[in-house]
Amino acid sequence: MSQPSDWPLPAGSSRLLLPHNITRQLAQHPLSSQLYPVAYGHYLEARDHRVRRSTHTDHLLIFCHAGRGFYRTEQHRGTITAGEVLFLPKGVAHSYHSDPEQPWSIYWTHFAGEHSQQFMDYIGIQRHTGRPPVLTLRRWQALLPDVTELLNLQHQRLTFERAMLAAALLRKLLAQLPLLVRDPDKLESGFNLTALDRFMRDNSHRQLELDDFAAFTGLSRYYFSKRFRELTGLPPIRYFNEMKMQAARKMLEETEQSVRQIALSFGFDDPYYFSRLFKKVIGMAPQRYREAAEDRQDSHEERTHDGR
16 A cells, blocks of 8 residues: 555544555455555644655545645646545555645545445546546535544554444445535535534634634524524533533643643643633632542542552
């Protein structure tokens, strides 16, 4: 397979290369031999991400969900922005890189299989044509629940059965693309809360505003806020901040990072504001919460020791 880039992964990013013995089984099994992933991942704000390949032995899909990047092949060159999918077919020499000013965030997969080219033809990506290898999607957020399930497999022990599930999810994702390109008016109005929740978690290091969430869903500020409250019972910004505070609580328990470092990791330049917000959501100041968590851990260890 074409080697994925060894670009250093920042927080929130991931990369999985399926072992050769697993991909060999996928290539031989009748339920997966038509199409299967050989590597996939998520690069978040991929600053300085740059790749050039003269030999390309499998197909590559890059889906940009934020920022911007650039690509070049022998026939085409162009820009990739949020909501666009770049396909680089097997055998096509290419290069691509993230915009230094607006670094892209991308989901990507290298894939292979007996019917890979037929899938590409079905999607509308064909070699030796004048059409750029790019699809512009509408309501692409509909893809995120399956993308999330695929990414979550990386956190489990990779068995052949889980690799088979990854192949099925990839096939489903590719099969949806023509619907998202050609039939945007037939999609359900409103938004997918699972997809929005994923967007919030992927961007928990940033200070986002109501306009950012409304733009993500493709709805007006008013209608988005109304629908969000109906689904969650909370205003969007409060939901987003409470999500951050729950993640910060876990970091206080599991890491030795300072309160200031944790605040910065969630997009808060002012640690005092972060501390006030944390206390409002969790019920105590960050440092006090950390001390209480340490006391609980010490008490648990003492009880465990006494019980031996």
